[in-house]
Amino acid sequence: MDTAFVIQQLIFGITLGCLYSLIAIGYTMVYGVIRLINFAHGDLLMVAAYIGFFGIVIYHLPWPVAFGISILLTAALGILIDRGAYKPLRDSPRISALITAIGVSFLLENLGIVIIGGRPKSFPRPSLFEGDLQFDQLILPYLSLWVLGITVMLLTLVLLIVHRTRVGMAMRALSRDFETVRLMGVDVDRVISFTFVLGSSLAAVGGIFWCMKYPAVEPFMGVIPGLKAFVAAVLGGIGSVSGAALGGLLLGLAEVLIVAIQPEWSGYRDAVAFTILIAILLTRPTGIMGEELPK
Amino acid sequence: MLKLVSMLSLLCLGFAAASWASQPIVIGAYLPMTGGVASYGQMAWSGITVAKKMEPDVLGRTVDVRLVDTKSDKVDAANAVSRLIERDKVVAIIGEMISGNTIAGSDHAERSAIPMVSPTATNPIVTQNKKYIFRVCFIDPDQGRIAAKLAKDQLGAKTAALIYDISQDYCVALASFFKNEFTALGGKILAETKFKTGDRDFTPQVSRIKSVNPDIIYAPIYYTECALIAKQAREMGLNKPILTGDGAQAPELLSLGGSAVEDVYFTAHFHKDMINTTRGKKFLEQYKKETGKELDAFSAMAADAYFIILDAIKRAGSDDSKKIREALATTKDFEGVTGAITIKPDGNPIKAMVVNKVKDGAFVYVTTIKP
Numbered sequence: 001m002d003t004a005f006v007i008q009q010l011i012f013g014i015t016l017g018c019l020y021s022l023i024a025i026g027y028t029m030v031y032g033v034i035r036l037i038n039f040a041h042g043d044l045l046m047v048a049a050y051i052g053f054f055g056i057v058i059y060h061l062p063w064p065v066a067f068g069i070s071i072l073l074t075a076a077l078g079i080l081i082d083r084g085a086y087k088p089l090r091d092s093p094r095i096s097a098l099i100t101a102i103g104v105s106f107l108l109e110n111l112g113i114v115i116i117g118g119r120p121k122s123f124p125r126p127s128l129f130e131g132d133l134q135f136d137q138l139i140l141p142y143l144s145l146w147v148l149g150i151t152v153m154l155l156t157l158v159l160l161i162v163h164r165t166r167v168g169m170a171m172r173a174l175s176r177d178f179e180t181v182r183l184m185g186v187d188v189d190r191v192i193s194f195t196f197v198l199g200s201s202l203a204a205v206g207g208i209f210w211c212m213k214y215p216a217v218e219p220f221m222g223v224i225p226g227l228k229a230f231v232a233a234v235l236g237g238i239g240s241v242s243g244a245a246l247g248g249l250l251l252g253l254a255e256v257l258i259v260a261i262q263p264e265w266s267g268y269r270d271a272v273a274f275t276i277l278i279a280i281l282l283t284r285p286t287g288i289m290g291e292e293l294p295k
Numbered sequence: 296m297l298k299l300v301s302m303l304s305l306l307c308l309g310f311a312a313a314s315w316a317s318q319p320i321v322i323g324a325y326l327p328m329t330g331g332v333a334s335y336g337q338m339a340w341s342g343i344t345v346a347k348k349m350e351p352d353v354l355g356r357t358v359d360v361r362l363v364d365t366k367s368d369k370v371d372a373a374n375a376v377s378r379l380i381e382r383d384k385v386v387a388i389i390g391e392m393i394s395g396n397t398i399a400g401s402d403h404a405e406r407s408a409i410p411m412v413s414p415t416a417t418n419p420i421v422t423q424n425k426k427y428i429f430r431v432c433f434i435d436p437d438q439g440r441i442a443a444k445l446a447k448d449q450l451g452a453k454t455a456a457l458i459y460d461i462s463q464d465y466c467v468a469l470a471s472f473f474k475n476e477f478t479a480l481g482g483k484i485l486a487e488t489k490f491k492t493g494d495r496d497f498t499p500q501v502s503r504i505k506s507v508n509p510d511i512i513y514a515p516i517y518y519t520e521c522a523l524i525a526k527q528a529r530e531m532g533l534n535k536p537i538l539t540g541d542g543a544q545a546p547e548l549l550s551l552g553g554s555a556v557e558d559v560y561f562t563a564h565f566h567k568d569m570i571n572t573t574r575g576k577k578f579l580e581q582y583k584k585e586t587g588k589e590l591d592a593f594s595a596m597a598a599d600a601y602f603i604i605l606d607a608i609k610r611a612g613s614d615d616s617k618k619i620r621e622a623l624a625t626t627k628d629f630e631g632v633t634g635a636i637t638i639k640p641d642g643n644p645i646k647a648m649v650v651n652k653v654k655d656g657a658f659v660y661v662t663t664i665k666p
Contacts, residue, residue, distance in 0.1 A: 005502065008502055009502065012499065012502070016498075115652075117337070118333030119328075119330030119333050119337060120334075122335075122547075139530075141530065150432075213496075214495035214524070215551060216495070216523060216551050220330065224495070254372060256496070256498065259488075259503070260502060263487070263488050263489075263500070266490060266499070266500060267489045267490070269490070269491065
């Protein structure tokens, strides 16, 4: 176990962690504003991957155009899901909306199977993201640098929007007190739509990079990353944007390091991830960066 | 009056018998049409469809094949078998494609005494202590042994690293059979790394393998994971040869793996270049005509499962499940698509094995190993 090996694992862990973070930020934003765990979030990632795939492979679009369209359409789908499935239940008990979210998730997955079929497709990786830097024994794939850079950039952007803009202020206000904000004359539905646009675009970016790293596109591909991102969001403190990013990073690092350092445990990879979750929830129910519960 | 009634009832009986005779014989198929190993199910189904067109009836009755999707899942596989038996009243069942799901599905068939023929479930447990479960493929102890010999003798490997899926019976067993034989031949296993179905990130496992620097990587796993592992290994500069099993032979291995899976060797059931039976030649032609695609291993194996059931029904002279079972168990030198099939009393066939490799983005036939 030399240092180079450990540093190499840190690089892989951070890459995986950043991907979880990207997806987790979208999860946590929707939760923060309407207190809904949007289980369809992972499936938006799948939809984005398919749109990107079709754009490049079937319609031969240049990749930036295909990715742009993919992000736009996924954002639109996010609004559509909110308007169609969640809005009618805004004033119902929270559990109804939660079950609807699971329903939307199944709907998207099965639509994928019916329309496209269950066989995995290979996602093309543009040459910009190919290749790597090599230092002695260390390998630093360009894709890892891109993932890290994009994650940091988007995280900063989301934090700026939430803390520095009017719509961000409205979002924060909504997360505090829904009714009062509505009474103050804020167009609540527009703010929520904006949240879904932001969250879904992040899922789309996450999905595209996920597929470039692990190029198998299939209808259930969003389930596992979605679940892991959910764990990351809870780990970091659900509702907190920087918490989600931190949670994702920790989860990615933990998963990679466990397998690398204790190969016999590689089968327990998920078990360890979820054990960390349970441990955190037992000691700090609101997550690492979550707000304190009112006493 | 009495005469009239008896005549009428005789007439009715006659009609009933006639309508019974024209009723189709229903065979069930439970296949992974979606999910992790969807390619196997879809290839198998196209094989069964073409086989059914080639031989659409038996005992003067048409054959009806009912398909149920198992979603590549064990629980769904078990449910699919119950559904086929309880609701569709099938007389025999084709499926499943992978060992774990077949083990899950075979229980109900065994209890209900409905014969089942798996095209490609290779784990030895599938047919063990089961009277009604058969298969048309070789079994993993043989596959692991031949893979170890191949690694040692042909590829000149002295050391090996393993990577396999611990949630699949097939992968765990095949890895251990390989390990035993390879060590018995004087080889050394340097690392044993594992993952779980659905995992997409294999970087820690691959870097582990890279750090022990083996002569060969044995990866007895399914095609998606195999392609991704090959890709991640090549990206990380791990260029050792990869040897895998029959689970690799899906077109997705090539499309997902691209240049990373070049020179991947694998033990397999079938390659279209080895066809030597009349039925095989006819099927190859018909398959090409119907689907426009080249015949693949899983379509051919599933077609053999269909043909062997039809043959058993013919020899049994009835659609009674128990009689079909007896006929299946005495199958001898049946001219299948993939070669001559003789079923041993334990439900396993005597079958030749093929070694294939990936070359220029296609599966290439290397050699046949006789049983």
